[in-house]
Amino acid sequence: MMQIGMTLKSAPMTTRTPLSHLAPGQQGVIAAVDGPEGLRQRLAALGFRAGRAVVVLRRASLRGPLHVRLGTTDVALRQAEAGGVSLRAVEPQAA
């Protein structure tokens, strides 16, 4: 996990990163949400909209789901679903 975190930190700001690649503590700004309509709709209703910031709080063990936070909403989603959310301006969360 840390490995990924380090490489992302040094990645240029313009690249887009899937939410599923973020390590705990990292955050980014949503650039786009892709996927089947039902999934996009659900994500939108939970606050996944372009321009909003999202933080990864933790990942469940055994390649389980991610626990992320958007504003005041905490959401758990599987890696596959998180793969459709692409982020820009990824950075480690300020302490």
Place this chain on the structure above:
Amino acid sequence: MKRVALLGMPNTGKSTLFNRLTGSHARVGNWPGVTVDLSTARVLVGAHMVELVDLPGLYDLHGFSDDELVVRHFLEAAPVDAVAVILNSSQVDRQLALALQVKALGLPTLVILNMADEARRFGIEIDTARLEKGLGAPVAPISARFGTGVPDALAKLARVLDEAGPARQASVREALAEDHRREEQIESLVRQSVVVPERLSEQASDRIDRVVLHPWLGLPLFFLAMLAVFQAVFWLGSPLQDGVEAVFDFLKSHALEPAFAAFPPLLRGFLLDGIWAGLGTVAAFVPLIVVFFFFLAAVEDSGYLSRAAFLTDALMSRLGLDGRAFVMLLMGFGCNVPAIMGTRVMRDRPMRLLSMLTIPMSLCSARLQVFVFLAAAVFAPSRAPWVLFGLYVASFAAVIVTALLFRRRFESREPFVIELPPYRMPTLRQVWLRGWGEVKHFLRRATRFIFVGVIAVWILTHFPAGAAPAGPDTWAGWIGHALQPVLGPLGIDEKLAVALIFGFVAKEIVIGAFAVIYGLEGDALAANLAQSMDWVAATSFMIFTLIYTPCLSTVATLRTESKSLSFTALAVAWPLALAWAASFAFYQGMRALGY
């Protein structure tokens, strides 16, 4: 009478508000065009008598989930006078979308901002007056848990109803054509009337999550918590269950038997062993269901259930299930009936059906009684615990095989994207209402089915008239005899087959059935059983008893919860087939190895 639909996203406290407004007077009803039960209740709102309908939680009126379809079909089929949309105040910024969708339907609308107290703690400020103007609908901040603001909300609802035209249906598809403008509208509404702090201060929930969802500690803590809940449910529930049974026995021997003494034996048997026993079977489940749902409501309301789903998802997703199914499966090891009712927390129908199919495989306490008795009778004291352990392993294996085989047929349609709400203290009132509500539901829906089944088994084991009860000359005896070509290869003889027919009513009855069939009790019965079957035959019989058709009450619950006869038939036929295959493999395998 006016009709008001209560509508909101999941985790907004919609049902809490509904329960607060209606107390325990809600009833569950069917609606045309809608496949699930909806709770309704009559409430006096100002001068209006209102029928309040609690619609399932939804994220989007356009949505594809089962619950979203239910809400859409309801609004399109049933005329309503007004809609009350309930939003979580801390999340108005995203939930306003739903309020705007409802507004767009053109129905008179009241917007209720629930959890106003929690939002204040987050430092979120909402200018209600500005929001009202921007939305063009009255807005009422409340706390459904504590009841603050509720009278004011009702007064506002009364005013909405005063001004409302005649009740009408909505055409959801047409009304929600242009979504783009709505997003801009939300943003300007939020900018005008909501202040969200730049960075949220650390909340108690964050500190709890750091422990409870810890990468290594999370799962062990979850198992400990579930073990504690399991023990609590059955330590509280089992003595109560025994108490109910004792009362029924006492009434039977002290009041009914003397009263019916003069009746002909067959009629007396029908009244006592048919009708009274049927009543007793239903009543024995009441304490378990109440206690189970007290705890389930507490776990659910606290916010831990969705954490359990998060923790166990990596394991369960491979079986086509999720963590909530896992919780119910564990509870099934106590009693299948409340566990199957509990699957209602899963909102996706295919996944719910899949977990309902797996739960009857879990070794419930009734089956444990049979196994403890048989293992003690047939095995040496040092071996018996290992036999029980092996049966638990077999039970898990049956669950896994069932899930893997049927996961394609019951493939989940919903994405695994769930909210993890902040931890909240469950209120006694909520927990209490849930427990009794579920019991009423069980009694209303399952009683007749269980009754008919108990009486049918009584008839099978007592007719034709004159045959010794449960003897070879009864219809049950004939069936046992006719089944020998099928059951013989499993080492199950005619007498054991009759015991299995009894076991259909309730698994624990199997021991009582032995007593009737062999005409012996206690140690004498155990000694006779040990003589009449060796350990291979006994184990084969136990494997069959573990898996074969769920007990009558479980089947009744499967039917009422799935509302599908074909699913119920599958849930009876599949375990029978699996039980036969497993027992056959074991019995013939052991015999082939020379045991």
